[in-house]
Amino acid sequence: MAETICRALRDGAFEGEHAPALTIKDTIDTPLGSFVFNHILTQLTSNILAGKSQARGVVLVALSRPPSFYTELLKDKGFDVSSSSKWLRVLDCYSDPLGWKNKLMEKGTVRNPYEETSLKTSLCKNLKELDKVLSSIIELGKEIVEEGKGRFAVAIDSVMLVNFSFGSVSEVLRHSSLPSVARILSHLRSHDQVSCIFCLLHVDLHEAKVAATLEYLSTMHADVEPIVQRTNGQRNTSEDLPMVEQSFKRGKFHVRFKRRNGRVRVMREELYVEGSGIKITEVSSEDGITAQSLVPKVQFNLDLSEKERLDRAKVVLPFEHQGTGKLIQIYDGRKSLNESENEEKQASVEKPQTTEDSGRGEIIYFRDSDDEMPDSDEDPDDDLDI
Amino acid sequence: MDNSRANLLEEAVGISKGGRVVVVEDCVETSGAFVLHHFLKRSLYPDTSDVVIFIAFAHPFSHYERILRKMGCNLTVHRKTHRFVFLDMLTLECPDRNGKETRQDGLLALYGEIEKAVEIYSSLEGSRTITIMIDDISLIEVAANGLSNHVLDFLHYCYTLKAKYEKVNGMGYDLNNLCIQGCSFVTLNHEDIYSSANTLPLILQPEYLADVIIKAEPLATGLASDVHGQLTVLNKGSVCDLGGSSSKVRNFHFRVKENIVDYFYPGTQT
Numbered sequence: 001m002a003e004t005i006c007r008a009l010r011d012g013a014f015e016g017e018h019a020p021a022l023t024i025k026d027t028i029d030t031p032l033g034s035f036v037f038n039h040i041l042t043q044l045t046s047n048i049l050a051g052k053s054q055a056r057g058v059v060l061v062a063l064s065r066p067p068s069f070y071t072e073l074l075k076d077k078g079f080d081v082s083s084s085s086k087w088l089r090v091l092d093c094y095s096d097p098l099g100w101k102n103k104l105m106e107k108g109t110v111r112n113p114y115e116e117t118s119l120k121t122s123l124c125k126n127l128k129e130l131d132k133v134l135s136s137i138i139e140l141g142k143e144i145v146e147e148g149k150g151r152f153a154v155a156i157d158s159v160m161l162v163n164f165s166f167g168s169v170s171e172v173l174r175h176s177s178l179p180s181v182a183r184i185l186s187h188l189r190s191h192d193q194v195s196c197i198f199c200l201l202h203v204d205l206h207e208a209k210v211a212a213t214l215e216y217l218s219t220m221h222a223d224v225e226p227i228v229q230r231t232n233g234q235r236n237t238s239e240d241l242p243m244v245e246q247s248f249k250r251g252k253f254h255v256r257f258k259r260r261n262g263r264v265r266v267m268r269e270e271l272y273v274e275g276s277g278i279k280i281t282e283v284s285s286e287d288g289i290t291a292q293s294l295v296p297k298v299q300f301n302l303d304l305s306e307k308e309r310l311d312r313a314k315v316v317l318p319f320e321h322q323g324t325g326k327l328i329q330i331y332d333g334r335k336s337l338n339e340s341e342n343e344e345k346q347a348s349v350e351k352p353q354t355t356e357d358s359g360r361g362e363i364i365y366f367r368d369s370d371d372e373m374p375d376s377d378e379d380p381d382d383d384l385d386i
Numbered sequence: 387m388d389n390s391r392a393n394l395l396e397e398a399v400g401i402s403k404g405g406r407v408v409v410v411e412d413c414v415e416t417s418g419a420f421v422l423h424h425f426l427k428r429s430l431y432p433d434t435s436d437v438v439i440f441i442a443f444a445h446p447f448s449h450y451e452r453i454l455r456k457m458g459c460n461l462t463v464h465r466k467t468h469r470f471v472f473l474d475m476l477t478l479e480c481p482d483r484n485g486k487e488t489r490q491d492g493l494l495a496l497y498g499e500i501e502k503a504v505e506i507y508s509s510l511e512g513s514r515t516i517t518i519m520i521d522d523i524s525l526i527e528v529a530a531n532g533l534s535n536h537v538l539d540f541l542h543y544c545y546t547l548k549a550k551y552e553k554v555n556g557m558g559y560d561l562n563n564l565c566i567q568g569c570s571f572v573t574l575n576h577e578d579i580y581s582s583a584n585t586l587p588l589i590l591q592p593e594y595l596a597d598v599i600i601k602a603e604p605l606a607t608g609l610a611s612d613v614h615g616q617l618t619v620l621n622k623g624s625v626c627d628l629g630g631s632s633s634k635v636r637n638f639h640f641r642v643k644e645n646i647v648d649y650f651y652p653g654t655q656t
Binding site: 028031064068095096097100101107110112113114174205222244249260279 | 552
């Protein structure tokens with residue numbers, strides 16, 4: 001439930017509890033996680049501006065997308081970017097996460113490597129020192145809420161295990177080890193000025209334990225999954241083009257909430273990309289619509305009408321001696337001689353009955369003799385001399 | 387006639403304002419190098435002032451020169467007129483294998499060269515797209531001695547150039563003076579050499595960030611003499627315009643000829 005997530009993030013941390021944390025997960029099959037991230041970010045922002053949320057502002061850790069992307073996003077959603085300094089701080093871990101540009105500038109190779117943005121940003125030049133990242137997140141947060149009371153939200157746009165990213169946790173993880181990322185996340189959650197945290201994780205870039213660790217650290221997780229699961233485990237292939245195209249436009253949206261008492265609630269919804277944003281709706285009559293939309297449009301009818309369906313159910317197939325009260329047996333040509341003799345007698349007794357019951361179609365087959373071989377691949381006419 | 391066929395690829399890739407990230411993936415059976423040549427030729431069309439920065443890990447200059455000359459594009463001339471910058475990385479870091487620092491410094495220096503070139507070209511007058519091409523990513527990994535994280539760092543820095551130089555400078559209200567600049571990024575990679583969990587990000591991470599993914603695969607039915615393989619083009623739409631819903635997938639066959647590549651839909655070749 002996207003709304004429930006937004007509400008939980010809006011309400012923030014309860015007294016004496018850790019801040020709620022949300023992990024958004026996606027895979028390359030349905031790479032729509034960033035849309036969900038943007039959606040939640042804008043929802044939270046509008047709640048903050050309306051004064052409804054516990055958080056007074058957002059610290060956005062931009063790891064996988066540049067600050068200019070977020071400027072465009074906020075403008076597009078109708079927020080006043082010029083006054084954003086009151087409620088938004090961006091920690092730019094995108095532009096120079098390893099300090100390369102800084103080094104090049106010092107050497108004189110390049111003059112001005114940094115991008116200018118209208119958002120209030122602070123540049124992170126060494127993502128490997130996560131402690132510094134943590135302290136700058138908290139510093140930026142304090143700038144928004146000013147000293148003393150008030151809380152702020154933290155948004156990380158991709159976590160990367162071995163090296164860098166909190167807007168994408170994927171990026172953070174790429175530059176540092178899992179334990180240190182986990183430590184930072186739990187630090188943030190327990191910090192008394194943090195209202196809520198949400199981050200994005202591209203699951204398939206990491207080992208399974210990364211996703212599990214982050215799930216333990218968060219109170220909610222939102223999975224974006226393909227509508228139709230691939231059975232063979234293969235990556236996108238050219239054979240299922242409509243499916244591939246679909247998976248970039250819609251997906252299943254599964255949300256798991258962990259209550260304080262340990263109860264877990266799972267909710268399923270569907271997610272559509274619509275224009276620049278996403279729309280999340282209730283699951284509509286399961287896969288019926290998907291199946292319909294995946295079948296190409298043809299002029300003739302592929303479905304059966306109700307009458308056709310009933311008629312088809314009535315047809316008695318050959319060898320199915322139904323309605324005699326006996327167990328239904330299917331002749332496979334391998335029965336012993338005795339059995340087939342018995343059957344022959346029985347069948348001759350039953351024969352008059354079946355002819356009386358002329359309303360029902362039936363095909364009965366008697367084997368002429370045992371000389372006749374059961375069905376085989378052999379060509380019966382192969383001795384024919386033409 | 388050949389022109390209209392060549393447009394099948396162009397059609398699928400689409401026209402973009404400004405820069406974008408294109409990932410070409412191929413496999414052992416079907417090489418995707420010709421897609422790279424196509425983009426190279428397109429960027430160097432005489433009627434534009436676009437610039438290509440080509441980072442070659444796979445082949446020397448003479449190799450590309452020969453191929454492009456057959457396609458009707460003289461790289462030597464473009465190199466002289468500074469529209470084609472060729473960075474020969476065939477021997478990057480091969481002499482010294484002293485340790486971690488050197489390897490990363492090698493990629494840092496390479497990035498420095500790229501950024502310097504981009505900075506110079508973007509400061510010039512006029513509108514142009516700067517295309518950075520890498521042939522190919524798997525060989526950067528070889529140069530970095532198998533440390534895929536260094537490669538991903540390097541690629542990340544290359545992507546930051548796209549964000550930095552993507553701007554539309556409107557000069558007054560005169561549309562003719564509109565100066566559109568962008569920095570595109572075209573890379574080639576081999577899909578089938580990444581299977582373990584450690585190296586998989588090297589193929590997946592660029593896919594997450596790409597605007598267009600082009601896959602060259604053999605035909606599912608095996609090899610044929612008149613069809614050399616199939617291309618699947620996944621166009622995510624211009625994500626930077628925030629119009630992500632326009633993603634499209636196209637699939638068509640191709641035949642690589644001496645100086646041109648034919649693109650056609652399955653079954654339409656006579």
